[in-house]
Amino acid sequence: MKAIHVTDERTLELQETDTPILKDGEVLVRVRVAGVNRADLLQAAGHYPPPAGESEILGLECAGVIEDPGTTGRKAGEKVACLLAGGGYAEFVAVPEGQLMPIPEGYSFAEAAAVVEVATTVWSNIGMLTGLEAGQTILIHGGAGGIGTFAIQMAKHVGATVAVTAGSAEKLAACKALGADILINYREEDFAEILKNKCDRILDIMGAKYLPGNVKALATGGHQVTIGLQGGVKGExxxxxxxxxxxxxxxxxxxxxxRADKARIVASTVENIWPLLEDGTITHQIHATLPLSDAQRAHDMLKAGEVTGKVVLLIDA
Amino acid sequence: MKAIHVTDERTLELQETDTPILKDGEVLVRVRVAGVNRADLLQAAGHYPPPAGESEILGLECAGVIEDPGTTGRKAGEKVACLLAGGGYAEFVAVPEGQLMPIPEGYSFAEAAAVVEVATTVWSNIGMLTGLEAGQTILIHGGAGGIGTFAIQMAKHVGATVAVTAGSAEKLAACKALGADILINYREEDFAEILKNKCDRILDIMGAKYLPGNVKALATGGHQVTIGLQGGVKGExxxxxxxxxxxxxxxxxxxxxxRADKARIVASTVENIWPLLEDGTITHQIHATLPLSDAQRAHDMLKAGEVTGKVVLLIDA
Incomplete structure (x- = not known):
């Protein structure tokens, strides 16, 4: 099969490689569309190796069609979206059955591939881990990003008051359009002072740098969850x-x-988030659709930082 | 009624004061025995004021008899143990109904008064908050203290592997006798190195000083809960x-x-811990029983640091 290979010069090239051999409980999926994530850039740069035993090929999410159901009870031809530990930038990928999701009704392969990582990340953290409830206040850092825009909509659906930080008036306007209630430009304002003791939940992508401010902003019984380390790892x-x-x-x-943990998250995400995708309560955006052979260009676009929404790769373009 | 008063010189004196006036949902308890806690020493020194609206009198736990059921459906004469926000060092105390517990079967007033704070603290943190399960490993700092000895027995009952830290061979031997599996003398050994990546749960009383070591000791998915700050408040x-x-x-x-939160904790503690007290699965120790008028001497004993087990105050001695 064809798949993206990371060369010794850390560039992405389409090459011929072996089709994955299925292990027990896995299905072979013919990939139609693969989502591109920032983590893929880290992996291509050599900083984010896949977990032991998982595919070395880039790609953490995809949508496609079951080619071989292996030992599972699935049917060949079934359309699926997939949460992957790796392997999405390829014609075929082996997927543990617990990481298969239906394509949300009315969704294209591209729309489905684009939503897997963000939906499972937001739901597993805000929903499953912190149990956000109506009437609570949640602070979402980086509100205008892919995670942020999804989280705003989910939190508003729950009935929470949503505060966001972002770095420009335009980005804050985008957050407001999605329902955000409290808009903070972190370049001009001190979020911790504005939100002191007010935040029942905080979804954080900054790590160490925001730790003192986040603790100041937490309300009694508050729960911060950090899913990114853009502000460093060691803080006070x-x-x-x-x-x-x-x-x-x-x-x-x-x-x-x-895999058991991923299966648990995938099942809960399908149960709780898929209906909100299907009825349009939560929307998301595709910025660009490129052929798999242009994976390097896709990464360059993300690096340049001018992407609003998701970049996806078409395998059968 | 008679109650302990903190003088301007920060000494404890038995004085005449007003009997508490009941608010809706409170009962008046005639105190038979009040437990002495380290937090009482802090409050006497002026560092730990009671929550707004609560009694200024010392005393966080007691056992006694309902004198006046107020607006509740309780009966006068009922024997109860009580979790208090304050007021235990007195002949009478007003107690929200949700903070009343039965006296464990076979327990004296002294034994009941001595167990309220430790039982609710250990269960609310290890049981309710972190959900300790069989097969997990828990690290209990200060294993030989009141909280530690209770936590060891509860964790062993659940089926956990128990690691403890303490400052002497004698203290570690006491922990071992209660079932502790891994004994670490913190004066001689590095707990974080010994337990690196091994601890599913950590019950911590040191705060800032142990933060780096505790994070090092945590296992994947691990949960540390800090209930004391003996090692300071700001750490890395x-x-x-x-x-x-x-x-x-x-x-x-x-x-x-x-009060709602306390009622939730009290109910869960009675449900889960009281049977373990009644059948002897969890034992605890009274070090000394003094008359209420000797409250100052009780505090001096705790300050001197030679107490093993609980000091309690007898009101009708």
């Missing part, structure tokens, strides 16, 4: 202040989870 | 390492919770 924690608030800080990742 | 958190482990850090306190 005032655990006395955290105790006074009876607060919790979690930090999570999706790719390193074992 | 490697949130990158926490993310790699998908770990969680909570910090909690009991006294500052609202």
């Amino acid at each position: 924690l005032n655990i006395g202040l955290l105790l006074a608030k009876r607060g919790t800080i979690s930090a999570t990742a999706l790719r390193s989870r074992d | 958190l490697n949130i990158g390492l926490l993310l790699a482990k998908r770990g969680t850090i909570s910090a909690t306190a009991l006294r500052s919770r609202d």
Whole structure:
């Protein structure tokens, strides 16, 4: 089969390679569309190796058609979206059955491939881990990004008050259009002062840099979950202040989870989020659709930082 | 009624004061025995004021008899143990109904008064918050203390592997006698190195000082809960390492919770822990029983640090 290979010069090239051999409980999926994630850029640069035993090929999400159901009870020809530990930038990928999702009704392969990572990430953290409820206030850092825009819509659907940070008036306007209630330009304002003791939940992508501010912003019983480390890894924690608030800080990742854990998250995401995609409660955006052979260009677009929405790769273009 | 008063010189004196006036949902309890806690020493020193609207009198736990059921459906004469926001060092105390517990079968008033704070603290943190399960490993810092000895027995009952830290061979031997599996003298050994990546749960009383070591000791999906700050309040958190482990850090306190929250904890503690007290699965120790008028001497004993087990105050001695 054809798949994207990372050359010694850290560039992406379409090459011929072996089709994956199925293990017990896996299906072979003919990939139609693969989603591109920032984590793929890290992996291509050599900084984010796949978990032990998983495909070395890039690609954490895709949509396609079951080619070989292996030992599972699935049917060849079934259309599926897939959460992957790797392997999406290819004509075929082996997928554990627990990581298969139906294509949301009315969705194209491209729309489905584009939503897998963001939906499972947002739901597993805000929904499953922190249990966001109506009437609570959630702070979403990076509100205008892919995770942020999805999280705003989910949180508004739950009935929460949504505060966001972003770096420009345009980005904040985009957040507002999706329902965000409190808009903070982090270049001009101090989010921790504005939201002091007010945030029941915080979805954080900054890590160390925002730790003191986030703890200040937490409300009594508040729960921060960090899913990105754009502001570094080592920071100061005032655990006395955290105790006074009876607060919790979690930090999570999706790719390193074992298959049982991923299956649990995938099932809960389909149950709770798929209906919201199908009825249009939560929308998301595709910025560009490129052929698989243009994977390098897709990465260059993300690096340039001017992408609003998802970039996806078409395998049968 | 008679109650302990903190003088301007920060000493404890038995004085005449007003009997509490009941609010809706409260019962008046004639106190027979009040437990002494380290937090009482802090409050006497002026560092730990009671929550707004609660009694200024010392005392976070007691056992006694209902004198006046107020607006509740309780009966006068009923024997009860009580979780208090304050007021235990007195002849009478007003107690919200949700903070009343039965006296464990076979328990004296003294034994009941001595177990309320430790039982609710250990169960609300290890049981309700972190959900300790059989097969998991829990690290209990200060294993030989009141919280530690109770936590060891509860964790062993659940079926966990128990690691403890303590500062002497004698203290570690006491932990071993209660079932602790891994004994670490923190004066001689590095707990974080010994338990690196092994701890599913950590019950911490040190706060800032142990934060780096605790994160190092956490296993994948591990959960640390800090309930004491003996090692300071500001420490370094490697949130990158926490993310790699998908770990969680909570910090909690009991006294500052609202009445609904306390009622929830009290009910769950009675349901889950009382049977273990009644059948002897969990034991605890009374070090000394003093008359209420000797409250100052009780505090001096705790300050001197030579107490093994609980000090309680007899009101009708």
